[in-house]
Amino acid sequence: MLPPAQQRLEDFRQQDRVQAGSLIISVFGDAVLPRGSRIWLGSLIELLEPLGLNERLVRTSVFRLVKEEWLRTEPSGRRTDYLLTPSGQRRFEEASRHIYASSAPLWDRRWRLIVTVGELGPKEREGLRRALFWQGFGVLGGDCFVHPSADLTAAFDALHAEGLSGILGRLKPLLAADAQFGTAANDVDMVNGAWNLDHLAGVYAGFVERYQPVLDQLRTDANNEIDDQSAFLLRILLIHDYRRLLLRDPELPDVLLPSDWPGQKARLLCKELYRRLLAPSERHLDAHFQLASGQTPPASRLIHERFREDDPLAELA
Template identity: 80%
Template sequence: MSTPIHKRLDEFRQLDRVQAGSLIISVFGDAVVPRGSRIWLGSLIRLLGPLGLNERLVRTSVFRLAKDEWLGSEPVGRRTDYLLTPSGQQRFEDASRHIYASSTPQWDRRWRLIVVVGELGGRERERLRQALFWQGFGALGADCFVHPSAELIAAFDALVAEGLADVLPRLKPLLAADATLGTAASDAEMVRRAWNLERLAGMYADFVGRYQPILQQLRDSAGDVDDESAFLVRTLLIHDYRRLLLRDPELPDALLPAEWPGQKARLLCRELYRRLLAPSERHLDAHFQLADGRTPEAAPLLFERFRDVDPLLQPL
């Protein structure tokens, strides 16, 4: 009989098109970084094979990530380790603060604005819009981007990492208190204009619908899941959740609709992750390798993720 875990894995394997590069980024951030931020390419291929990613697809995706300066390579004899570049490491650290946080950040009631003050060509403007969209910024017209809590220095660093350094002199970062922009009602109107919260809420609801049965399965069976399946589901869980957070400006509760599904998704991800952590780490202990044949231990920091929840999350 097919279980929710098997259903989710089969569902992914049957996708006509997989964004393998994005999935590999998720694997690096979640599983490779705690073990030293590097992995032998052959080991990565073997870990992702059970998800239906063949060797050629993984190799091509890794080479593309290296070309885009996410990853670097180090040959060790006839094998090669792939590791995060400094800019890739910074991107992962920024993302991790959001993915593994126990709650959304408190709002200081100041809006972060990035205003275009110089001329931009059509292609540059679209690249800028896309890059800021992936950081959670909303757009107010063509020349103003807004976020409630982003670190503007980090946002500009991310634009440099995306190859948009030449655009920075034509951008002006600003901080604006909500009183400067108007009343609470105007804040709500700005949120409505800048973000499609209805669409985001639907995406969160889909996430909950996809993973709630898996969590219920683990609750009912007292965590009985084989090590490989635990690793594969953990990978898809964090991959799907990361992609959601990239679209989420993490608005304060005061600016969100009642019963916002993002909080339910966060709590679900948190509990499911900690239930999958021990068996998935056993799988990595058995199959994670560097080019020299060693298997590095996971850093203690891994076990601090979602630490505030309950005793289920303990070092192995």
């Protein structure tokens, strides 16, 4: 039987279908952005090959991300670097404030609303619903999308990046104090109508079930021994899974959540496991991360501030 860390990697490799583009986005946000937001394509291929992503799949996925304006190219001799576009970098930086936070954001008791004020065709409406779902918005009726803390400007920027700029003129952003919805009980009713919290709780529980054995393995190993490559691969999968989970999570305030909400446990788990994987994974990047010029840029010191608090690593109950 494989140790939990190796089992997690093997489970990923055995998937029938891998969404390589989404995984590459996670790699850029977590590992490439702190090293100057660019990487040689050959280096990216080498880093991802141990996860079972072959060269053709990586190339095809990267070309698609260029077409979708996440990335751009910059030749250097006979090689090519891939860089985050300015809009791609802004989207990553906005996401990073949520992904690497040590705790959930405080609620200012105002709801963010996006209301449709013009007619939308069925395809437009479904595209809007899907795009806002991945930003954590819930739906009230069919014409109002709600979120407790989203940056509405960033939300509209993301809709533009998703190719929905043609409908932005038919959307109206609003701020509403929670009192405008009535009592706290009415807020809870609204939350239950706008989001499927049971499903989201199940996704969080699945995340904990997947990564708790890995954390337990690292905790019980007195020397914290895991090879550098495995640490990097696990770090990428951890952040990839957590990023996709947070994208659909509105990060509701505690007062509006069930008392046994698993989101905080997942956050603490991700925080501790990431901190334990950080040093060996950075050694792997120092050895294998290259630009088209052959240089290896150092990581920004800010990477060591991720999930950082004044207290030592939080132990889970």
